[in-house]
Amino acid sequence: MLIGFELMVMGTDLKGTVIDETKNTLLLKTAKGIKRVIKDGNRFILHMNNKEIKVDGKDVKMRPWEYAL
Numbered sequence: 001m002l003i004g005f006e007l008m009v010m011g012t013d014l015k016g017t018v019i020d021e022t023k024n025t026l027l028l029k030t031a032k033g034i035k036r037v038i039k040d041g042n043r044f045i046l047h048m049n050n051k052e053i054k055v056d057g058k059d060v061k062m063r064p065w066e067y068a069l
Helices: none
Strands: 006-009 015-021 025-030 033-038 043-048 051-058
Touching: none
Parallel strands: none
Antiparallel strands: 006 015, 006 043, 015 025, 025 033, 043 051
């Protein structure tokens, strides 16, 4: 599950904290409000345990409990 982690959408200036997740989308709390981002077709930089992890959206395009990071 990505909920609670800081995330940046590569190639954009969109970044925030993941507050919800569905099979196809992530809901981010950003400085400019709540934004929904489609997983498929996007790449993300996830900040986890003081490390940056690059994640391809198609690799996590499933329900949160169906994958483990």
